[in-house]
Amino acid sequence: MRQALLIVDVQPTFSPPQWLIDGLLSLIGRMPSAATVEHHDEARTPFMRQLGWAPGTGDQSLIPADRVFVKHGYLPSAETIAYLRELAPERVLVAGIQTETCVLAAGFALFDAGLQPTLVSDLTVGSSLDPSGALGVQLWRHHFGSVIARADAMT
Template structure:
């Protein structure tokens, strides 16, 4: 199965732990990888007005990837989804930050495009509501089913390889 990696919002505004950045960076070097970064533009997404918070206006991804797409809001940009389709990817491994919001939104966008979104929960953290990411993982399993539970399963050719 042709696969690629989507790294969601691993950027300074979300203060990712160093271990997360290092482990995702190592995986990103082994297959085609794409990152999204959330940048603030109040005229596009009213984070500050409605939530009293905003991501940085110039954040960059902390993970080195083959392609980078800027987004404003929860969904990945259409250009990122089109990129995976143009690659001929069948399955997109998803990891990063905000398991219960932005990562879940990416899953829906990938699914709707006919791709097979697959969560890597050991490389995913949640929002401030549930930093563990467990809520996001439960929602992911409910909506998409495809979860690779550990690095060993990914390396050993687990059920979704």
């Protein structure tokens, strides 16, 4: 099966656990990959004004994906989606930080672009609201259906 991997916001600002980094590194090189990195720009996304906090402005991805795309806000950039569409995968595996927000937003963007988003449930971390990520996995299953474990991504 032709697959691509989208890694969402695994960057220093969000303090990803080492097990997440190690798990994602085990997938690098097995399929084409892209990573998003959230950079704060208050003129584009009002994190400080509305939420009272903001992600960093210059983080780099902690995962050496084939391509890294900067984003502002929850959704991956149009360039990220275009890159993944060019790869023409049968499914796009999605993993990373904040299962119920940024990861879920990536799923909607992929779905709306005609791609098959597939969550790698044991390679995601939830937000402070739900660090386990269980809520995000439930939402993903409800909206997109396709949820797998890392072991299934390697086959």
